[in-house]
Amino acid sequence: MNFKPIIIVAGEPNSIFLEIFFKALDYKKYKSPIILIGSKKIINLQMKKLKIHKKINLLDSSKLKKYTLNNNSINLINIEFNQKKAFEKITNKSNKFIEDCLNVAFELIKNRYSTKLINGPISKKTFLNKRLQGMTEYICNEFKIKKSAMLIYNKKLSVCPLTTHLPIRLIPKNINKKNIVEKVQLINKFYKKNFNKKPKIGVTGLNPHCESIERYNEDEKIIRPTINYLAKSGYKILGPISTDTMFLKDNRSKFDVILGMYHDQVLTPLKTIFEYDAINITLGLPFIRISPDHGPNEQMLGKNLSNPLSLIKAISFLDK
Numbered sequence: 001m002n003f004k005p006i007i008i009v010a011g012e013p014n015s016i017f018l019e020i021f022f023k024a025l026d027y028k029k030y031k032s033p034i035i036l037i038g039s040k041k042i043i044n045l046q047m048k049k050l051k052i053h054k055k056i057n058l059l060d061s062s063k064l065k066k067y068t069l070n071n072n073s074i075n076l077i078n079i080e081f082n083q084k085k086a087f088e089k090i091t092n093k094s095n096k097f098i099e100d101c102l103n104v105a106f107e108l109i110k111n112r113y114s115t116k117l118i119n120g121p122i123s124k125k126t127f128l129n130k131r132l133q134g135m136t137e138y139i140c141n142e143f144k145i146k147k148s149a150m151l152i153y154n155k156k157l158s159v160c161p162l163t164t165h166l167p168i169r170l171i172p173k174n175i176n177k178k179n180i181v182e183k184v185q186l187i188n189k190f191y192k193k194n195f196n197k198k199p200k201i202g203v204t205g206l207n208p209h210c211e212s213i214e215r216y217n218e219d220e221k222i223i224r225p226t227i228n229y230l231a232k233s234g235y236k237i238l239g240p241i242s243t244d245t246m247f248l249k250d251n252r253s254k255f256d257v258i259l260g261m262y263h264d265q266v267l268t269p270l271k272t273i274f275e276y277d278a279i280n281i282t283l284g285l286p287f288i289r290i291s292p293d294h295g296p297n298e299q300m301l302g303k304n305l306s307n308p309l310s311l312i313k314a315i316s317f318l319d320k
Helices: 017-027 040-050 061-066 092-110 135-142 177-195 218-232 263-274 309-318
Strands: 006-009 034-038 056-058 074-078 116-119 149-153 158-161 200-204 236-241 257-260 279-283 288-292
Touching: 006 092, 017 034, 017 040, 017 309, 034 040, 034 092, 040 056, 040 074, 061 092, 092 116, 092 135, 116 309, 135 279, 149 177, 149 263, 158 263, 177 200, 177 218, 177 257, 177 279, 218 236, 257 263, 279 309, 288 309
Parallel strands: 006 034, 006 116, 034 074, 056 074, 116 288, 158 257, 200 236, 200 257
Antiparallel strands: 149 158, 149 279, 279 288
C-alpha cells in the first residue's frame, strides 16, 4: 500500500519541537514517509547540543515525486536560517524563516503531493503580531476557508472552543447561533468521515451554573435555543451544562466532544485529564492539519526532558 507522505513544518527554531521530533522518530516505525521542512543548520546544532545522532537526507522540493522515501533518516527540505547557537531567544528574526517553511508546505498541499500536514509550535505573539487570533486562522486564510474549528482531539474525549484566542471581554459578543451551528456541523462531519459515527456533543454554558444575575443571560437567550434547534435537526447534542460539573468522570463519559464557549474553559480541564495525550486538529480544511498541543516552551530548551507524546499521537493519527 502506498502511504501519502506526512509533511511536518518545524515551526519556531528556538523551541522544543526538534527535540520531540527526534524522540518521535525513535518511538516507532511509521508506515508513511515523513518529510521535515526546516533548517539543516539548526537541526545539526540542536542534535549536537542534545547529543543525538541522525542522518539527514536532503530533498529538492521540486523533485519529490522522484524519491523513494523511508524514515531511516531525516528527510529534509532545507530552508536556510542563520543562527550561531542551538537555541536563542525567540524574536521576529525567525518570522521570514517560518513563513518560508509554511509556504513550501502549502505548495505541496495545493499540488496534492500530500493531504497530511503537521506544524510545530509557533509563537503567536511574535509571528502573528496581533494580525490574527492564531495559526488556525492563518492557515485557513491561506486556503480561503471561512468556516473552521479547533478540535483538541483525544479518542476518549475531545473539546472544541467556540471562540479561540479572544480576550475574555470579547467572548460574549462572539457567541451566537450561527457560530454554534457551524462548529457542530464541522464536528459532526469530521467524526462521520474519520470514524463513521455521529458524535455525542455536550455544550457548556457561558455563565457560572448557566445562570446570570444580569438581565441578559446568553445561556437562556442564545445557547439553549440553538441546542434545541440542533437536537430537532438530528444532532446528538445536550446542554447547556455548567462547566464545573461537565468534566466529572460520569458526566464527560457521556460525550465524544464537549463544545465550550471559550479557549481555557475546555482546554484547561482536557489537559488536566489527558496531559500530552491530545492533538490540535483544524476542522474545515480540504486536508488534515494537526499541531501538537503545546507551545515552544522556552523554559525547557536544551534540557532533553520534553515529552513527545502529542507529536507521536499527531503522526500516528495521519499514518494511514
